[in-house]
Amino acid sequence: MASPVIQVHDLRKIYMVGEREAGVLAAVRSLVRRRTRAIRAVDGITFHVDAGEIVGFLGPNGAGKTTTLKMLAGLLHPTEGDARVLGFRPWERDREYLRRMTLVMGQRNQLIWDIPVVDSFELNRAIYNIPPEAYRQTVEELVALLELGPLLHKPVRNLSLGERMKCEIAASLLHRPRVLFLDEPTIGLDVTMQRRIRGFVAEYNRRTGATVLLTSHYMADVEALCRRVIVIHHGVLLFDGALEALVERFSPFKLITVELADLPARDLSAYGQVVRQDEGTVTLRVPKAITPEVTGRLLADLEVLDLTVQDPPIEEVIEQVFAQPEETTLATGNGELRPELL
Template structure:
């Protein structure tokens, strides 16, 4: 019996893809003896999430993120390994399990296109058999939190992408799930909409103690919501640990923000990222940051100096640049 909300051990998904060579003879031969090759979408992935934890699940396109979330939500059957979510085996698709989870995919519509969102919400109430009082309270609370009170009576097809995404998330959470699988929930949205959805997810997590797995290409989502990240590449876990630890382990450089008393060329001290008058941003090797800072202080009159970590998306790019067959790292 696991105390984890989500426990994954050796999770693997292998697809058998037909291989066909060009030409009539090869086509006829394939009718008798079909050649297939194995594609490992997810390979020996293991991790656990505590109840109420929000974890960023990061990786480039094709890394295996969506495949993993589909196995955790029971949409795909694993080729190997063990999966337990809230004590259930997801692939069994038990009603008691499905009532406690939700999967939101930023590139998929679940609402009825020609109906107002309110009608789709009623359909969700019927599907999940939500008590009427609870449904109305939750629905009205979510509508207020998302600030969509004037939109819920419009046909979904008349809403903007951001407005539709708000409705999708409300609909997906009406049954108050305890585990949220969020696959690119802010995809294609403007900054204001992204911020609103992040705030909603954080608030839902606080109020209901829900466990959240979040994939996103927007690092602002990850930084705002997640203390822990799991990085996956070519179906394998490259890193599992604190977001801050990811920076410590993979950031090869630091950025120095310098304000000089008099403008000067600081190119000999590092890579000049920007220079506006007396304000200069330098990129320097991480190991050299202290020594270079000391030299600058000795040689120039500085009115301000800051040492910053690189943007997290730069760090993630650095992770992907490492060899994917390195042992998985934790921090």
């Protein structure tokens, strides 16, 4: 593809919220002059996504993920900046654009509660004006991929949460969108169902070449689906690059797990920070730079049965990223970070 499918340039969304102090007097005062405060939900982010990419959008609650997603889906006007998706400016809500993208929200339903799933599908067919032949084919395909066969003719209220989510996703894809915005698509589901939905998104992306932008609290989703992640925090882009690079950059530590012969083990805090210690197994957190040296000392000093060196789990890395105070979390562009963070 010549130009990226999603282009975001210096996008900003600033909300003005009324502020009120407690007390009757303050309430009366606010009638005359409302004090407002600017919430910078999204504060100037820039990125591109190429056709067929699956990009994970990470950030803690309130980081600006959903606001960004809503701007790209045409639901919110930005305060400043620009964005193009498939060449359209989303918030102009061009019918052609709406026909080519979809938004899935894990916590919200569009299916009609009291009637069978397939009838809600019919409704979307009418709204999107899908030709009968294409509709039949898409439904067949989705039913096969998501194993919807037995669910189609049940009323939505009789479905489990996971079954409902599968049907929600299918309903959102009937018009074969080229761009998918998935906001927490697996939230609240059990592990098996999460895995199935993940598998489906990957498969859909492979088959149709659709571009996917996904937010999730479950790192497993991100690890399984996204080679690339974009991290935002306090409305600012913190990192944009490969998932491995994120770990590499943000975690200056390695985890060394040693299994020792002589239990109870001696105090190992001289070698590094003890993260876990049970039976004969001890896990140490060690600065990356001195990992080889510490490993050597451990092997020399102790009777080691087994030793492994690992990157910390992705959740922990992310947690560390978000633990940074606001002023130090400044990004400088693609995959680049300010040195003091490292």
